[in-house]
Amino acid sequence: MIEVESLTKRYGRVTAVDGLSFQVDGGRVTGFLGPNGAGKSTTMRMILGLDHPTAGTARIGGRAYRELRHPLREVGALLDARAVHGGRTARDHLLCLARSNGIPASRVGEVLGIVGLSDVAGRRVGGFSLGMAQRLGIAAALLGDPGILLFDEPVNGLDPEGILWIRTLMRDLAAEGRTVFVSSHLMSEMAQTADHLIVIGRGRLVADTGVDVFIARSSRRYVRVRAPRLADLAALLKTTGEVEDHGDHLRVTGMPAAEVGEAAAGAGLTLHELATVEPTLEAAYMELTKGTGETREIGEYVS
Numbered sequence: 001m002i003e004v005e006s007l008t009k010r011y012g013r014v015t016a017v018d019g020l021s022f023q024v025d026g027g028r029v030t031g032f033l034g035p036n037g038a039g040k041s042t043t044m045r046m047i048l049g050l051d052h053p054t055a056g057t058a059r060i061g062g063r064a065y066r067e068l069r070h071p072l073r074e075v076g077a078l079l080d081a082r083a084v085h086g087g088r089t090a091r092d093h094l095l096c097l098a099r100s101n102g103i104p105a106s107r108v109g110e111v112l113g114i115v116g117l118s119d120v121a122g123r124r125v126g127g128f129s130l131g132m133a134q135r136l137g138i139a140a141a142l143l144g145d146p147g148i149l150l151f152d153e154p155v156n157g158l159d160p161e162g163i164l165w166i167r168t169l170m171r172d173l174a175a176e177g178r179t180v181f182v183s184s185h186l187m188s189e190m191a192q193t194a195d196h197l198i199v200i201g202r203g204r205l206v207a208d209t210g211v212d213v214f215i216a217r218s219s220r221r222y223v224r225v226r227a228p229r230l231a232d233l234a235a236l237l238k239t240t241g242e243v244e245d246h247g248d249h250l251r252v253t254g255m256p257a258a259e260v261g262e263a264a265a266g267a268g269l270t271l272h273e274l275a276t277v278e279p280t281l282e283a284a285y286m287e288l289t290k291g292t293g294e295t296r297e298i299g300e301y302v303s
């Protein structure tokens with residue numbers, strides 16, 4: 001289990017992580033979602049003791065990372081797949097890690113097999129493709145057979161086969177009861193991999209929820225309606241449906257478009273737009289995190 005409490009990190013005037021609290025449980029894949037620059041990597045680095053929090057705490061199985069006796073046996077992480085000495089072979093890189101962490105050398109062959117790198121174990125890492133480097137990073141994370149795993153954007157730069165492989169691996173690791181915490185800026189990716197979601201924006205918690213709940217809530221269709229007398233229309237529709245005022249338009253749930261049109265006509269109110277909107281998961285995520293990252297985009301699918 002990973003526990004983060006009131007975690008804060010400031011770099012000069014930039015607050016990368018701002019009073020963040022959440023818990024990551026074992027036996028499921030927890031997605032850590034947020035736009036670029038939201039603070040995901042910084043949070044992971046603090047959990048792993050690579051960055052010092054300005055305030056708050058991060059614990060792994062009840063203890064701070066620096067208090068772990070055999071860190072690699074308790075927690076494995078893939079942060080930056082390219083941060084490996086390029087002159088070494090894949091096997092030597094892992095042997096070196098195993099030796100310095102009291103892990104038997106025989107485990108190196110095992111993890112090379114798990115990640116599908118046995119055939120290239122004797123090749124220098126410098127010549128590896130990004131996909132191979134990601135696999136090697138995952139082999140290193142698995143070396144100590146840890147119960148807790150952190151992956152920072154593991155599918156970045158991978159081909160479809162590599163993406164499928166990583167997804168399956170993460171799900172298998174969680175099914176074995178491990179805690180799997182994986183960051184991404186892509187909602188669609190997390191929808192296919194994670195069971196639970198922790199969403200952050202500008203270093204703050206935006207949502208902590210099951211993927212099923214998020215999908216059910218986010219894919220709720222609504223009617224988008226524009227009218228010159230918007231306030232009058234809102235008052236009228238509120239008697240039957242749920243109405244959200246978005247300034248230049250209303251979002252109505254609980255009433256189909258035809259019913260909205262009939263009600264408006266019955267009250268003599270002119271409509272300028274009447275459309276049923278099926279929000280995509282990606283759009284719901286953008287809406288949730290809008291203005292909380294370095295980028296901002298909103299997309300909707302109008303039927």
Ligand SMILES: Nc1ncnc2c1ncn2[C@@H]1O[C@H](COP(=O)(O)OP(=O)(O)OP(=O)(O)O)[C@@H](O)[C@H]1O
Pocket residue numbers: 011014015016034035036037038039040041042043185
């Ligand atoms: N060493 C640092 N010095 C100064 N600012 C930093 C440092 N590391 C991160 N930041 C800033 O902190 C904020 C959060 O960055 P972080 O890398 O944690 O975000 P992220 O959610 O992982 O995004 P990405 O997916 O783009 O890596 C950003 O504004 C970033 O510029």
